[in-house]
Amino acid sequence: MANILILGAGGFGTALAVLCDKCGHRVTLYSPFQQEIETLSAAREHKKLLPGVIIPESVAMTWQLPAHSDADLVIVATPSFAVRGVCASVKGILSPEAVVSCVAKGFEQESLKSLSVVIAEELPQNSVVMISGPSHAEEVARGVPTTVVAASRNRAAAEFVQDTLMNPTLRIYVNDDVTGVELGGALKNVIALASGACDGLGLGDNAKAALMTRGLTEIARLGVAMGASTETFAGLSGMGDLIVTCTSMHSRNRRAGILIGKGRTARQAIDEVGMTVEGYTATKCAYELSRKRGVEMPIIEQVYAVLYEGRSPDEAIRNLMDRPKRHESEVIWLLSR
Ligand SMILES: NC(=O)c1ccc[n+]([C@@H]2O[C@H](COP(=O)([O-])OP(=O)(O)OC[C@H]3O[C@@H](n4cnc5c(N)ncnc54)[C@H](O)[C@@H]3O)[C@@H](O)[C@H]2O)c1
Numbered sequence: 252m253a254n255i256l257i258l259g260a261g262g263f264g265t266a267l268a269v270l271c272d273k274c275g276h277r278v279t280l281y282s283p284f285q286q287e288i289e290t291l292s293a294a295r296e297h298k299k300l301l302p303g304v305i306i307p308e309s310v311a312m313t314w315q316l317p318a319h320s321d322a323d324l325v326i327v328a329t330p331s332f333a334v335r336g337v338c339a340s341v342k343g344i345l346s347p348e349a350v351v352s353c354v355a356k357g358f359e360q361e362s363l364k365s366l367s368v369v370i371a372e373e374l375p376q377n378s379v380v381m382i383s384g385p386s387h388a389e390e391v392a393r394g395v396p397t398t399v400v401a402a403s404r405n406r407a408a409a410e411f412v413q414d415t416l417m418n419p420t421l422r423i424y425v426n427d428d429v430t431g432v433e434l435g436g437a438l439k440n441v442i443a444l445a446s447g448a449c450d451g452l453g454l455g456d457n458a459k460a461a462l463m464t465r466g467l468t469e470i471a472r473l474g475v476a477m478g479a480s481t482e483t484f485a486g487l488s489g490m491g492d493l494i495v496t497c498t499s500m501h502s503r504n505r506r507a508g509i510l511i512g513k514g515r516t517a518r519q520a521i522d523e524v525g526m527t528v529e530g531y532t533a534t535k536c537a538y539e540l541s542r543k544r545g546v547e548m549p550i551i552e553q554v555y556a557v558l559y560e561g562r563s564p565d566e567a568i569r570n571l572m573d574r575p576k577r578h579e580s581e582v583i584w585l586l587s588r
Pocket residue numbers: 258259260261262263264281282283284287300328329330331333336337354355356357386387388389526527529
């Protein structure tokens with residue numbers, strides 16, 4: 252049995268609390284928001300995000316961190332923008348042996364840093380493990396089969412996460428390509444926005460399949476430029492998460508994209524979804540990273556123009572279709588390099 256501290260009591264934090272409890276671990280679910288914790292502990296259910304999923308009494312909930320935590324495993328489950336702050340708030344209270352894992356998928360917007368870097372800066376004594384892959388909270392909470400990757404530069408820490416969280420409904424692979432795993436998880440959200448916009452425009456399945464395929468090529472191209480291995484993008488945190496996010500109605504990024512395709516502005520769409528839409532910030536970060544590194548990312552460029560410059564999705568599609576002719580082997584070569 253492990254002591255697990257989950258930071259963030261939203262959809263995924265709550266789903267993981269239920270799952271970890273089912274595995275027989277001692278779980279504490281934390282949010283800095285008193286109202287959120289009081290509502291959750293009174294109802295023992297996240298009525299808005301996970302209706303019908305009972306949070307067992309054995310899951311402790313708190314909005315106040317202890318002076319010292321005995322957690323063996325910490326799971327950061329806040330949106331990306333809050334990762335640095337929530338890690339800073341546990342600085343000095345964790346044991347140096349505690350493994351800090353993170354399920355957030357995105358970047359720190361101001362610095363363009365990856366979240367594993369942000370966590371390592373705040374908690375330098377702890378090993379960091381990034382968890383990513385096709386894993387909608389709604390399905391994890393229901394206990395239907397799900398697979399993810401635990402990526403760390405410290406193989407033993409990744410295997411600790413694998414040993415601790417793997418169970419008959421959650422299969423975990425380990426990987427040491429942290430950059431690739433993180434980029435796959437963060438950037439599939441951008442393609443999911445585009446894919447949703449295709450649906451909102453009523454463009455059909457061909458366009459969506461093209462976006463997913465070429466989108467993965469772009470993600471891999473940036474990833475390789477940043478030191479990731481190409482094969483990581485064919486794995487769960489690349490292709491796997493791209494498929495689920497571009498096709499599932501659980502995806503908040505895809506739902507926001509559908510609204511944009513139907514004519515809403517990005518802001519209106521995000522407000523209407525009413526939940527974390529990580530792809531919005533990730534688009535800006537990916538656009539800036541691609542320019543900084545001189546990596547060609549035409550889909551990301553068009554999504555950026557739609558979200559941040561008011562370009563219509565119709566015009567963005569036309570721009571993509573009008574690009575100069577290319578040989579597909581150039582694309583394949585970039586992926587298999
Ligand atoms: N929901 C999913 O299906 C899912 C699956 C895999 C990964 N993720 C990723 O996990 C992360 C969290 O997603 P979510 O769906 O649980 O989000 P959410 O919006 O449902 O919940 C986030 C929770 O984080 C906490 N939080 C919010 N702002 C905070 C702050 N400023 N400081 C400290 N804590 C704060 C709150 O407890 C909040 O409920 C995202 O990066 C998301 O991409 C989500």
